[in-house]
Amino acid sequence: MFQLGKTIVSEDIIEKDFVCNLSACKGACCIDGDAGAPLEEEEAKVLESIYPKVKPFLRREGIEAIEKQGTSIKTEEGELETPLINGADCAYVIFDDNKVALCAIEEAYNQGEVAFKKPVSCHLYPVRVKDYSEFSAVNYHRWQVCDDACILGKELQVPIYKFVKEALIRKFGADWYTELEKVAKTL
Incomplete structure (x- = not known):
């Protein structure tokens, strides 16, 4: 250290x-595990504000999870995270034609719909x-x-x-x- x-x-x-190898892992980090992506407080506010522009990129299951739980959730420990679909996939996960998990937020960013790329915790992983x-x-x-x-x-x-x-x-x-x-x- x-x-x-x-x-x-x-x-x-x-x-x-x-170096991420999406062809091998298929984006497993976005669909495995038992918690959403960690969020900073400002990011939770951003997700709430950009949700209408991200929503068209989401899967039906993601929309349902977000509309039930919110654009972000607070854990029992008081930390902010992205919501999950049935305790598994991040609610913001979408899939390409090869069944590789991608981020709907990043897709909206790549298409110029939003200025926020994705949560910094995801970007840093x-x-x-x-x-x-x-x-x-x-x-x-x-x-x-x-x-x-x-x-x-x-x-x-x-x-x-x-x-x-x-x-x-x-x-x-x-x-x-x-x-x-x-x-x-x-x-």
């Missing part, structure tokens, strides 16, 4: 390789950020469904921090990322 400003960063994001009162912990979240992404990342020699560069800059800023690159060169 090392410190960058008000973040404590795991060396794993520099030392481990990762496999990096997870946990905010504490004095700092944020920046860690690699290892999950079996991403084994193919680890293999592809190793083949292509792409470390995690480079794979999620855009998302890290979105979350922490360009200066923070420049400092991370300097640390990566010294490790």
Whole structure:
């Protein structure tokens, strides 16, 4: 672990390789698990405001889940997440012709309907950020469904921090990322 400003960063994001391999995993991270995507408070407000523009991209099941639970939910621990369909798929998941899970929010963004790409937690994956009162912990979240992404990342020699560069800059800023690159060169 090392410190960058008000973040404590795991060396794993520099030392481990990762490139999403959607043809292999089919977007399992959006449909497996028992929780929705973590949301920041501002993101929950954004999801509520853009829902009318995202709705046409959603599946019927997603619309039903969102209209029943809301555009975001609060967990028993008080954390915000995207709602789920029957405790499984993210309510914002759609599928392409090859049955690969995609994000309806991102699809609306790609088609110019909204200016919000997707929740930063999704954009950052496999990096997870946990905010504490004095700092944020920046860690690699290892999950079996991403084994193919680890293999592809190793083949292509792409470390995690480079794979999620855009998302890290979105979350922490360009200066923070420049400092991370300097640390990566010294490790």
